[in-house]
Amino acid sequence: MNNRKPVISMLAAAILAAACASTPVTTPTLDQARADFVSANNNPSVATYAPMEFKQASDALDQANQAAARRESLNDIDRLAYVAKQKIATAQEVAKAKAAEADIANASRERDQVRLEARTAEADRAKREAEAAQAQAQAAQAQAAQAQAQANAAQQQNAALAQRAAQLEALLVDLQAVKTERGYVVTIGDVLFATDKASLTPNGMSTLRKLADIMAQNPNRTVLVEGFTDSTGSSTYNQELSQRRANAVASALGQLGVPRDRIAMRAYGEAFPVAPNDSAGNRQLNRRVEIVLSNEGAQIPPRTAGR
Missing domain, CATH: 3.30.1330.60 (OmpA-like domain)
Structure with a gap:
C-alpha cells in the first residue's frame, strides 16, 4: 500500500512527459497497459498479496512510458507495453490466487469454530427438540379444536345462507x-x-x-x-x-x-x-x-x- 503514491506519481510523470512532446506518442497496447495498471493499483489485494510482482509490472510500464517519451519506434513501444501488460496481469493473478488461499484458510478456521459451536449447541438442540415436540402436541390439540369450531361456524353460516336464500326466493316470488x-x-x-x-x-x-x-x-x-x-x-x-x-x-x-x-x-x-x-x-x-x-x-x- 505504501508504494502506491510513488507509483502513481511515476505514471503521471511519464504521461506528462509524453504529453509535453510536440506530438504525443502512444499505442493502443500502451494505453491498455496504463489502464490495467490503474485498475491493479486500485485493487487492495494486489498490494497485499503481490507487491513484488506489482513492482516488476510498474518497472516494465515505466520502461514503456520512457520509450514513448523518447518517441522511439512504435514497435519498440508496443513491445515494452506488451511486456508491462503481461506483468500487470501476472500481478493480478498472483494476488487473486493468494487471496483465494487466504479465504480458504479463513474458511478452515471458521469451520473449526462452527464445529465447536455445533458440539456446544447439540445438547441445547436436543432440549429444544423435546420442547418443540411438546409444543407441537399442544398445537395439534389447539388446531383440532379450531378445526371443529370452524366446521361448526361453517355449518351455521351455510344454514344462515340457505335460510337467507329461501327468504329471498319467497320475497321475489311474492x-x-x-x-x-x-x-x-x-x-x-x-x-x-x-x-x-x-x-x-x-x-x-x-x-x-x-x-x-x-x-x-x-x-x-x-x-x-x-x-x-x-x-x-x-x-x-x-x-x-x-x-x-x-x-x-x-x-x-x-x-x-x-x-x-x-x-x-x-x-x-x-x-x-x-x-x-x-x-x-x-x-x-x-x-x-x-x-x-x-x-x-x-x-x-x-x-x-x-x-
Missing part, C-alpha cells in the same frame, strides 16, 4: 320478480301510482317495503330504478313523467332505509315498450317502473335494445 341476465326485475305498474302522477299508492309502497327488506338482507346487491311511459302525449312530457316516477321510487327506497349509494336511476320515457301502444290495456303495461335487483356482488349491465 313480488313477481322475473330473473334476467341483468338480475331480478320487479315491475311497479301504472296502477301503483296515482293517475298520471308520480306519487305511489299504498300498494306501491307495500311493494317497495318488501324490496327494502331484500336489500337489507342482501348488502352485496344494488338496484337500478328505470322509468317508462306509453307513447301518448309529447315525448318531452313522457320523459319527465318517467323521470318523476323513477325519482319517486328511488326516494321511497331511500326513506325505507336503502343507502342511496346502492340505488341508481334511469328514465327512458316511451322507449323500450313491453307491448304495442295500440290499446288502453297495452299502453297501461308500458306505463311502469322497473326495479332491477343486481346479482350477488355484481354490477347491473346496461339495458340493450331487446330488454
Whole structure:
C-alpha cells in the first residue's frame, strides 16, 4: 500500500512527459497497459498479496512510458507495453490466487469454530427438540379444536345462507320478480301510482317495503330504478313523467332505509315498450317502473335494445 503514491506519481510523470512532446506518442497496447495498471493499483489485494510482482509490472510500464517519451519506434513501444501488460496481469493473478488461499484458510478456521459451536449447541438442540415436540402436541390439540369450531361456524353460516336464500326466493316470488341476465326485475305498474302522477299508492309502497327488506338482507346487491311511459302525449312530457316516477321510487327506497349509494336511476320515457301502444290495456303495461335487483356482488349491465 505504501508504494502506491510513488507509483502513481511515476505514471503521471511519464504521461506528462509524453504529453509535453510536440506530438504525443502512444499505442493502443500502451494505453491498455496504463489502464490495467490503474485498475491493479486500485485493487487492495494486489498490494497485499503481490507487491513484488506489482513492482516488476510498474518497472516494465515505466520502461514503456520512457520509450514513448523518447518517441522511439512504435514497435519498440508496443513491445515494452506488451511486456508491462503481461506483468500487470501476472500481478493480478498472483494476488487473486493468494487471496483465494487466504479465504480458504479463513474458511478452515471458521469451520473449526462452527464445529465447536455445533458440539456446544447439540445438547441445547436436543432440549429444544423435546420442547418443540411438546409444543407441537399442544398445537395439534389447539388446531383440532379450531378445526371443529370452524366446521361448526361453517355449518351455521351455510344454514344462515340457505335460510337467507329461501327468504329471498319467497320475497321475489311474492313480488313477481322475473330473473334476467341483468338480475331480478320487479315491475311497479301504472296502477301503483296515482293517475298520471308520480306519487305511489299504498300498494306501491307495500311493494317497495318488501324490496327494502331484500336489500337489507342482501348488502352485496344494488338496484337500478328505470322509468317508462306509453307513447301518448309529447315525448318531452313522457320523459319527465318517467323521470318523476323513477325519482319517486328511488326516494321511497331511500326513506325505507336503502343507502342511496346502492340505488341508481334511469328514465327512458316511451322507449323500450313491453307491448304495442295500440290499446288502453297495452299502453297501461308500458306505463311502469322497473326495479332491477343486481346479482350477488355484481354490477347491473346496461339495458340493450331487446330488454
